[in-house]
Amino acid sequence: MNKGRRKFLGYLLKGAAGSLYWVLPMPVKVPLQLPGILRDEKYDPEAHEYVFLVDINRCIGCGSCCVADKREYQVPDGQYRTWVERYLIAEGGEVYVDSPKGALKGYPEPREIDKPIRDAFFVPKLCNMCEEPSCVQVCPVGATFKTDDGFVLIDYKRCIGCSYCVQACPYGVRFIHKERRTADKCTWCYHRVRRGLLPACVNACPTGARKFGDLRDENSEVAQILKSSEPLGVLKPDMGTKPRLKYLHLRQEVI
Amino acid sequence: MSEKPNRTHAKRIVVGLVVLVVLAATVRTFLVPKDLGNHGSLFYKFYRKGAIDDELARMPRHLTNASCESCHTWEYELQVNSKHRSLSCEFCHGPWADHVNSEGKVIGYLPNPKGGEAIRALCLRCHNRAIHARPKNPEVIKTVFYPDHLKKQNVKETHSCDQCHLVHAPLKYIKQADEFFAGLEKEKEGARE
Numbered sequence: 001m002n003k004g005r006r007k008f009l010g011y012l013l014k015g016a017a018g019s020l021y022w023v024l025p026m027p028v029k030v031p032l033q034l035p036g037i038l039r040d041e042k043y044d045p046e047a048h049e050y051v052f053l054v055d056i057n058r059c060i061g062c063g064s065c066c067v068a069d070k071r072e073y074q075v076p077d078g079q080y081r082t083w084v085e086r087y088l089i090a091e092g093g094e095v096y097v098d099s100p101k102g103a104l105k106g107y108p109e110p111r112e113i114d115k116p117i118r119d120a121f122f123v124p125k126l127c128n129m130c131e132e133p134s135c136v137q138v139c140p141v142g143a144t145f146k147t148d149d150g151f152v153l154i155d156y157k158r159c160i161g162c163s164y165c166v167q168a169c170p171y172g173v174r175f176i177h178k179e180r181r182t183a184d185k186c187t188w189c190y191h192r193v194r195r196g197l198l199p200a201c202v203n204a205c206p207t208g209a210r211k212f213g214d215l216r217d218e219n220s221e222v223a224q225i226l227k228s229s230e231p232l233g234v235l236k237p238d239m240g241t242k243p244r245l246k247y248l249h250l251r252q253e254v255i
Numbered sequence: 256m257s258e259k260p261n262r263t264h265a266k267r268i269v270v271g272l273v274v275l276v277v278l279a280a281t282v283r284t285f286l287v288p289k290d291l292g293n294h295g296s297l298f299y300k301f302y303r304k305g306a307i308d309d310e311l312a313r314m315p316r317h318l319t320n321a322s323c324e325s326c327h328t329w330e331y332e333l334q335v336n337s338k339h340r341s342l343s344c345e346f347c348h349g350p351w352a353d354h355v356n357s358e359g360k361v362i363g364y365l366p367n368p369k370g371g372e373a374i375r376a377l378c379l380r381c382h383n384r385a386i387h388a389r390p391k392n393p394e395v396i397k398t399v400f401y402p403d404h405l406k407k408q409n410v411k412e413t414h415s416c417d418q419c420h421l422v423h424a425p426l427k428y429i430k431q432a433d434e435f436f437a438g439l440e441k442e443k444e445g446a447r448e
Contacts, residue, residue, distance in 0.1 A: 024311055027355070030322045060388045062380040064346050071350045072316050106380040110387055120387050136299050142291060145302030155306035158291075191313040200317045204343040206381065 024195050032196035033203070036214045043194065045148035049215040051222045052188060052199075053232075054124050055248040058209035061086060061122040063103040065201035065210060070104065072189070072200040076178040081186040082126040082201055087253060090115040095253045123254050124210060126201070127152065127173045127186035128235060128243035135165035135174060144183065150244060151190050156182050170239045188212070316352040317345050330423050337424035347377055347422075371415035378416045 036048060061084055069075065069082045083102035088111060089095055096113060107122075133152050136144050143158035144165055159182035166174045166183060177184040189199035193212075197203070202212045213220035225248065226232070233250030234243045247254070290304035323344045324331040334340060345351060349364040366373035384400040402412050410419075421427045 025314070027314060027318065027352070028322055030319050033319060057389065060381055061386050064343065064380070067346060068317060068343065071345075071353075074316075106383075107386050108379060108383060110385040119389070121389055133299065142301045142303070145294075145306070146296075146299040147307060148295065148300075153306065153310055155303050155309070157309065158303060158306070187310065189315075190310050192315050192317075194311055195315060197315060197319065200315075203317060203319060204346050206341045206343075206346075208341065 026195055030197075033198040034193065034196050034212075034214065036217045036220075037194065037196040047216060048149045050129075050150060050188070050193065050244070051213060051215050051226070052126070052129070052245045053211040053222050053225060053248055054245065055209045055211065056121055056123055056251070056254075057249045058207045059084065059122040059124055060207055060209075061103060061107045062206065063106040064204040064206060065124060066102055066104050068200040068204035069186075075184075079175050079178060079184075081173075081184070082124065085123045085125060086111065087119075087121050087123060087251070088113060088117055089119045089251075089253055091118050119251070121251070123247075124201075125171070125173065126245065127188065128171050128241065128245040129188060131242035131244060132240065134168045134170065134239070134241060138164040138168040140164065147190075151188060152185075153187055153190060154183055154185065156180060156184075159183050170236050170241060171243075314352070316350045317343075318351040320344050322351055333421070333424040333427065337426065339423060339425060371417075374415050374417050374422065378422075382416075 037043065063084060066080070066083055070080075073081060075081055080102040083099050085097055085099045085103075086107060087095065087097055090113065092115065094115065096111065098111060100107075103122075129150060129152050131150075133144075133146060136146060136152060140162065141158050141160055143155045143160070144152065145155070146152050161176055161181045161183065163176050163183065166176060169185075174183055174185045176182070189197070189201075192199055198212055199210075202210045211221055211225070213222035215223050215226065217223060226246075230248055231250070232246050232248060234246055235250075236255065288303050288305065292301065294300045294302060294304065320331065320334070320343060327344075330344075334342070334344070347364070347366060348354070349361075353361050354363045366377060379401055382399060382401050382404070384403055405412050405414060416422070419429065
């Protein structure tokens with residue numbers, strides 16, 4: 001990894017402008033998971049529109065996604081780029097939510113509640129990649145931004161760790177990284193997507209509860225689902241952030 | 256009394272301000288990156304273009320199941336044709352990068368099946384009745400659960416999953432055993448006749 005990275009950074013130093021279109025280094029050749037991105041061709045960010053779908057009916061709360069995410073980014077203990085919440089809804093309408101250790105260990109123990117339970121389900125949470133991100137609006141140094149293909153990313157070199165964005169995010173996905181002392185959050189694995197791989201959590205999900213794809217690609221699973229009559233929802237629509245993360249079969253109790 | 260008024264203090268302030276502005280401008284040109292600016296929208300796309308390259312310089316630590324195939328063909332073939340085909344190799348065995356980049360020092364995480372603890376901890380993340388997802392609609396994900404499955408098969412609850420099942424292809428040995436016993440039955444019937 002280090003050799004590849006050093007070589008790549010060397011390329012960057014030789015000419016910073018236009019480096020977006022260079023062929024990205026891969027550790028080994030593997031078949032593409034996202035067919036829209038050819039590794040040997042120029043990448044046009046305007047020609048892609050990525051969408052993340054979470055199917056609440058399919059999530060079984062195994063926590064594979066959280067484990068994959070922690071390992072991919074070596075996230076410090078106690079901080080989470082993505083996590084899974086357990087919702088229990090009692091017959092009377094009371095809602096009980098918990099997420100022990102962000103579901104890193106899964107949900108081996110049932111939650112004991114005296115009342116009869118009407119419904120129980122899991123809700124994976126991650127960055128919503130808003131069309132109008134409030135975290136970007138409040139950043140005083142321009143360290144967080146929206147790319148042309150719709151990802152909200154962080155410039156870790158510019159970030160001063162003032163945590164305005166942490167407060168501004170309505171979904172609570174941002175945190176101040178313990179070791180780097182900058183803001184951090186889920187990036188939908190931008191470095192993987194641009195190499196034609198699925199995000200680490202989508203790759204690890206055994207039931208297909210997490211789906212990722214390009215809307216401009218008519219044959220992709222997400223495009224098919226968005227065209228179908230399946231019930232779709234977003235979190236906190238009243239905030240006006242227009243999230244790009246959509247939930248399939250979302251219950252009204254979920255916040 | 257037509258002496259010129261002394262304006263040294265005012266001049267000092269003006270000179271000081273000019274020096275300050277020039278100094279600030281020079282320092283700023285050195286400190287602010289060239290590619291920081293408006294790239295489409297002042298609200299959402301005011302950023303340093305190199306930040307995207309920085310993000311892309313991050314190497315994937317997880318790859319796909321297909322990346323394991325070239326060395327671990329036997330396990331891969333078992334897994335892609337089994338009920339466990341949707342599982343990621345790296346979930347149980349650790350990320351690809353840890354294994355390959357260590358140049359042989361880390362040989363993946365191999366859960367030790369001897370104690371049964373590791374096997375159970377991994378299997379019970381999904382095959383556990385206590386998880387209780389969608390209680391009114393159990394058909395959402397079709398699978399067997401602990402301990403219901405063990406009770407149904409008349410097996411002690413202390414048994415480890417891998418005593419009957421091959422973890423990469425859970426039904427392989429079960430099918431083999433079924434075929435073997437079906438063959439025995441046929442032989443018996445043939446002997447009787």
